[in-house]
Amino acid sequence: MKVNARGGGIDAQALKAGAKALQEAAYAQRDHAVALEKGEALLPGGPADATPHLSFSERLLAAERRAPDSPVDWSALPNLRKATPAEIDAAWSAGKSLYDASFALTRVAQLGAYLEPDPRGLGSPRHELDMRNQIIAAIDELTDRLQGLGALGAVFDVESLGAMRALADAQRKEIVDVHGSDLILSPKFKGPPPRLEAGRAPDVRRLPETKALFAADVATFEQALAALDARLGDDAVAASLVGARAKLPEPERPAFDRAVAGFALLADAALNAPDYANHAKGAGDRQEYRGHRVSGFRCKIRQHASKATLRSVITRAARAKDPVAQLEKKLLLEFGRELGVPEGEVKRWAVVPEAIVAALADETFVPLRAVNEGAAGWMRRHRVPEAETNRVVWDLTQAVVEGRFPEWRVGNAGSEAQLAHLDARARQAWLTPTSVNKPTDQPGLTFTTTEATEKPHEIFWATKVGGPSHGFDVMPHCALACFINARNQVLLAKDPRWPNFAGRAYLRLFADPQTKAPLLFLEGMKSDFPYPGQGGLLERAIVEHALEKAKAMGAKLALSPYLSGHIQDMGLPGEWRADTRYELAPSLLVEAASVFGDHDWKATEREVRSMRNPQFLVDTNAL
Amino acid sequence: MATDIPKALAAALAGAPLEQALEVAPRHVAAVRRQAEALYEAGKWAECVTALEVLALLGDVQPLDALMRARCHARLGQEDLALRWSEIAQKTLGELDTALASRSKE
Numbered sequence: 001m002k003v004n005a006r007g008g009g010i011d012a013q014a015l016k017a018g019a020k021a022l023q024e025a026a027y028a029q030r031d032h033a034v035a036l037e038k039g040e041a042l043l044p045g046g047p048a049d050a051t052p053h054l055s056f057s058e059r060l061l062a063a064e065r066r067a068p069d070s071p072v073d074w075s076a077l078p079n080l081r082k083a084t085p086a087e088i089d090a091a092w093s094a095g096k097s098l099y100d101a102s103f104a105l106t107r108v109a110q111l112g113a114y115l116e117p118d119p120r121g122l123g124s125p126r127h128e129l130d131m132r133n134q135i136i137a138a139i140d141e142l143t144d145r146l147q148g149l150g151a152l153g154a155v156f157d158v159e160s161l162g163a164m165r166a167l168a169d170a171q172r173k174e175i176v177d178v179h180g181s182d183l184i185l186s187p188k189f190k191g192p193p194p195r196l197e198a199g200r201a202p203d204v205r206r207l208p209e210t211k212a213l214f215a216a217d218v219a220t221f222e223q224a225l226a227a228l229d230a231r232l233g234d235d236a237v238a239a240s241l242v243g244a245r246a247k248l249p250e251p252e253r254p255a256f257d258r259a260v261a262g263f264a265l266l267a268d269a270a271l272n273a274p275d276y277a278n279h280a281k282g283a284g285d286r287q288e289y290r291g292h293r294v295s296g297f298r299c300k301i302r303q304h305a306s307k308a309t310l311r312s313v314i315t316r317a318a319r320a321k322d323p324v325a326q327l328e329k330k331l332l333l334e335f336g337r338e339l340g341v342p343e344g345e346v347k348r349w350a351v352v353p354e355a356i357v358a359a360l361a362d363e364t365f366v367p368l369r370a371v372n373e374g375a376a377g378w379m380r381r382h383r384v385p386e387a388e389t390n391r392v393v394w395d396l397t398q399a400v401v402e403g404r405f406p407e408w409r410v411g412n413a414g415s416e417a418q419l420a421h422l423d424a425r426a427r428q429a430w431l432t433p434t435s436v437n438k439p440t441d442q443p444g445l446t447f448t449t450t451e452a453t454e455k456p457h458e459i460f461w462a463t464k465v466g467g468p469s470h471g472f473d474v475m476p477h478c479a480l481a482c483f484i485n486a487r488n489q490v491l492l493a494k495d496p497r498w499p500n501f502a503g504r505a506y507l508r509l510f511a512d513p514q515t516k517a518p519l520l521f522l523e524g525m526k527s528d529f530p531y532p533g534q535g536g537l538l539e540r541a542i543v544e545h546a547l548e549k550a551k552a553m554g555a556k557l558a559l560s561p562y563l564s565g566h567i568q569d570m571g572l573p574g575e576w577r578a579d580t581r582y583e584l585a586p587s588l589l590v591e592a593a594s595v596f597g598d599h600d601w602k603a604t605e606r607e608v609r610s611m612r613n614p615q616f617l618v619d620t621n622a623l
Numbered sequence: 624m625a626t627d628i629p630k631a632l633a634a635a636l637a638g639a640p641l642e643q644a645l646e647v648a649p650r651h652v653a654a655v656r657r658q659a660e661a662l663y664e665a666g667k668w669a670e671c672v673t674a675l676e677v678l679a680l681l682g683d684v685q686p687l688d689a690l691m692r693a694r695c696h697a698r699l700g701q702e703d704l705a706l707r708w709s710e711i712a713q714k715t716l717g718e719l720d721t722a723l724a725s726r727s728k729e
Contacts (some may be wrong), residue, residue, distance in 0.1 A: 056660040056663075060687055060691070061687070064690060064694075071690060071697060071712055071713075072693070072709060072712050073713060076713070076720075077716055077717065077720040078715055078720065078724075079720045080719060080720045088719060091722040092686040148626070377721045591630075
């Protein structure tokens with residue numbers, strides 16, 4: 001690394017050659033990795049091989065421990081000398097220093113691409129300044145995060161870090177000299193003012209027809225029986241249920257009917273849901289799910305197995321001595337099995353039939369199956385053992401099927417830590433869902449915003465609106481971050497002409513690291529993919545919703561630069577800032593907020609982070 | 624060298640468009656990992672170093688990586704680098720040794 005005579009520049013030429021070689025190597029590695037997946041040679045020109053990681057580690061350890069010229073002094077490592085690779089892996093996962101360092105490094109690598117002017121000439125000078133500012137912020141973040149880590153000296157030596165920091169400071173000074181400030185709002189955030197018309201009525205006839213079963217479709221025993229019959233196609237099931245019901249005393253029949261309705265809803269959901277455990281893909285949006293409209297949507301093998309199991313379970317339960325209790329118990333076990341939860345785990349759960357039926361009626365089956373069958377795999381990327389992820393996912397699922405999800409979401413240890421800095425007023429205001437009505441330019445048409453926690457299970461579909469990375473079937477661990485962390489609220493924008501949420505935006509609760517005062521951050525709105533209407537007015541309603549929330553809490557509110565059109569249009573008081581720091585309390589497991597740079601990460605420790613783009617800090621006192 | 628920043632970081636600072644190279648799925652990372660191991664066992668030391676660098680760029684650093692790199696550089700006759708990575712391996716594994724000791728007491 002060279003610093004030029006003025007002390008403020010990076011000699012890119014000196015580094016370019018190495019970068020190009022590394023980039024080409026990375027491409028080659030990726031191409032080769034793809035070839036490996038196709039069963040092609042592991043080594044160029046060599047035979048295919050799939051050496052399991054542990055076998056390799058065992059061989060490496062065995063060789064190195066007895067090698068007289070081993071690069072390490074094993075006598076100084078008494079515990080490692082006899083540890084197995086599995087024990088070493090476990091200890092490594094429990095630590096975080098090198099792992100964090102590598103992530104910080106990756107972050108800088110991603111931003112580093114922007115440090116030099118874009119050779120394609122796409123960037124304006126201001127854009128380049130902005131990008132340069134981002135890399136400086138990343139260097140700040142990198143050095144901050146690495147300070148104090150045990151492996152600091154192992155990854156970067158301290159003098160290099162000091163040089164990096166000095167370089168960043170010099171770069172920032174240069175930007176201030178050129179621009180007058182180190183805060184640059186990228187041109188991409190300066191679009192035309194938002195259009196605030198409601199627009200023509202969306203043509204919902206273009207949407208897939210709803211085929212999914214809803215609570216109203218199974219309101220009576222006869223309806224539920226017909227729905228079950230249509231899905232399971234077995235006369236014996238219907239006959240056993242009719243026979244069992246006929247023998248029941250009248251007071252027990254409502255519970256019996258409820259269980260049958262639950263099984264009808266479960267059969268409909270299970271037989272039409274994607275098989276996430278076997279890599280089936282989800283649908284693009286909620287209406288596609290409701291319309292069962294994706295090719296390869298169902299896994300036929302799993303579907304047949306589910307159908308056979310449900311037939312058998314229902315028939316046997318109906319013929320039991322106490323059919324109501326049996327049906328209710330089996331409804332819980334089958335629900336859990338269909339979600340991919342081990343039977344031993346589900347057997348510990350309380351049987352709360354009304355809660356199970358409510359969860360099914362609220363369409364939680366698909367999101368819960370996606371999270372149960374997908375989150376642990378994704379969290380392995382963050383070196384989180386499957387058991388650790390599953391514990392959180394199972395606790396979440398248990399809370400849902402026992403009918404106490406809203407309480408669990410707010411009361412789990414992570415959420416308690418996230419809300420601990422709030423006084424009673426702010427806590428009450430944060431946890432009390434509010435709504436904003438936004439009249440439109442069309443008579444009688446009003447858009448509304450609500451909060452995803454207004455109804456017990458609405459949050460499960462909140463992130464399946466636009467995005468799409470936070471959709472439960474795209475990156476389920478990111479949706480999980482929304483489900484388990486009380487600091488994350490989703491504001492839902494509703495157009496009464498549209499069958500799903502027309503838009504959604506994250507409103508997140510953090511703390512000022514110095515004062516511990518609550519600090520809200522509102523992200524830009526994502527529109528439902530098939531929603532054809534104008535999003536401007538919906539987004540305006542969301543901004544107003546967040547402003548009201550901040551005022552009610554007595555909290556500061558920062559707005560995403562993607563909302564700059566509204567900020568200007570509304571004449572909001574406040575200022576753009578690039579140096580705001582946000583304190584994140586620990587989570588049970590994970591956070592996903594790409595505004596901080598990383599898309600998602602294991603978030604079980606307290607953190608202080610800065611955002612990669614400037615934010616507009618609203619002066620809520622002046623409103 | 625005190626100012627010798629890691630190659631990967633140097634690459635990043637050079638402004639190379641690494642983003643596309645970084646867009647790999649977890650299964651690709653696992654495949655690169657397998658390949659690094661196979662390259663090591665095949666004695667393709669230079670290629671193994673590259674694979675380990677790419678893995679680090681992708682955020683996948685494993686406990687024995689530094690040891691592997693030290694061995695690779697030693698076999699390539701790169702004594703300075705071998706020494707540097709030996710020190711890193713000793714330090715990393717020393718931390719792990721301590722962690723293992725505390726785990727066994729629990």
